[in-house]
Amino acid sequence: MVNIIQKFIPESQTNQRPGGKMNPEYITVHNTANTNKGADAEMHSRYLLNGAGGRTVGWHFTVDDKEVYQHLPLNEHGWHAGDGGNGTGNRKSIGIEICENEDGDFGKAVSNAVWLIQQLMNEHTISIEKVVTHKHWSGKNCPRRLLDQWTGFKKRLDNSKENTYVPPKQEVKSDKVTTYKGDSIVDYLNSIGKNSSFKARKKYAADYGIKNYKGTAAQNIELLNKMRKGKPASKPKPTYIGKRVESIHNGQLRFYNKASWSDAHVAGYLKKGYGFPTIVSKVKVGKGYQYKVKNSKGATYYVTASSKYIKVE
Structure with a gap:
């Protein structure tokens, strides 16, 4: 960086x-x-x-x-x-x-x-x-x-890795569950979430009411079937989503290429009055919070959510 x-x-x-x-x-x-x-x-x-x-x-x-x-x-x-x-x-x-x-x-x-x-x-x-x-x-x-x-x-x-969905190898239907044999069920879940991490699957499981998700075969099947039936009820969107964030800091305000406060992840600096046009979400980072934001080109960054340094409008 x-x-x-x-x-x-x-x-x-x-x-x-x-x-x-x-x-x-x-x-x-x-x-x-x-x-x-x-x-x-x-x-x-x-x-x-x-x-x-x-x-x-x-x-x-x-x-x-x-x-x-x-x-x-x-x-x-x-x-x-x-x-x-x-x-x-x-x-x-x-x-x-x-x-x-x-x-x-x-x-x-x-x-x-x-x-x-x-x-x-x-x-x-x-x-x-x-x-x-x-x-x-x-x-x-x-x-x-x-x-x-x-x-x-x-x-x-060219250090990218393709995340291609591989269809299930075999599907056996019963009255209660649909069972996928082999590891392809994980590929299937990943392809839906467009994210290969266990953390992402755990979040989806929580959204669909599966508590203490550990990624077992039975839990994967349960999650898959619930996802097939439809998405869970949407939660009210926070008021800051989609709004602009602007620096009110008199110096140069850091922004990051990942959710972090580390010097190693600093992507650049914002002068007072400069900011990002779109807030995507708010994430907890250590003891504080950051806004996940996008610039005009759609690139994703992270900036402090503290009202001491930024304003949302």
Whole structure:
């Protein structure tokens, strides 16, 4: 998990921020080809903000061994792929530059880029096949330090596991219960809940009135039959569900990529007046509570529910 710092190029700098709308379909990976000391993500941010030396060039993110700078909104295209004004690379791909400054750790920068790309793939439903090199669009030898290990780099990105529903192997009906032989009943329950954890099945069992659920075969059958008959009566929706949450903290308020207070799970920071448009739920975390929220792209995060730091509206 890496800190992402947003410093958007001013809209007036059309050579670096053309402003054309984009629905990203690809992610294009670059190397900066700048090995000078200090040529990190922050330096490249300043370079773009200062006009890029008069060049017509602009990309979305620069990644180094410590942090990520974002230069363009993800609903705007940039000039980075070298395939022309109407090229798919420029018009439909998110551009990511990986730093190679000699005073940085290139391996760590690559790892940070892997993390970032995985987030973007999830948020924008971009498949592994559509994560490509700069060379893919224009033939340029870029990303020069990754081209000879591109297959390995792609393998690091593709760490997902399919959760495919496997139909029951055999079904035997009786007057009282329907019995599923084999482990497929667990697959069936998981497929309904879209969650493979025992904790999720235990929650469903409680919703359907099964107390002290331990995941035994008999309890699985009981749960399955109750689920087939229909969902339990819905509970009143809390008033905060679907509302916006906003930081009222004078400093930078942390938000997390999972329900946690740990530094290791910090996803970013909110300035006062910034927030998330949709509250999904409220969860207990340690001795406090957090709101599970979604941003405008549908990505899920967690932020404190304390009225000392946030307001709901």
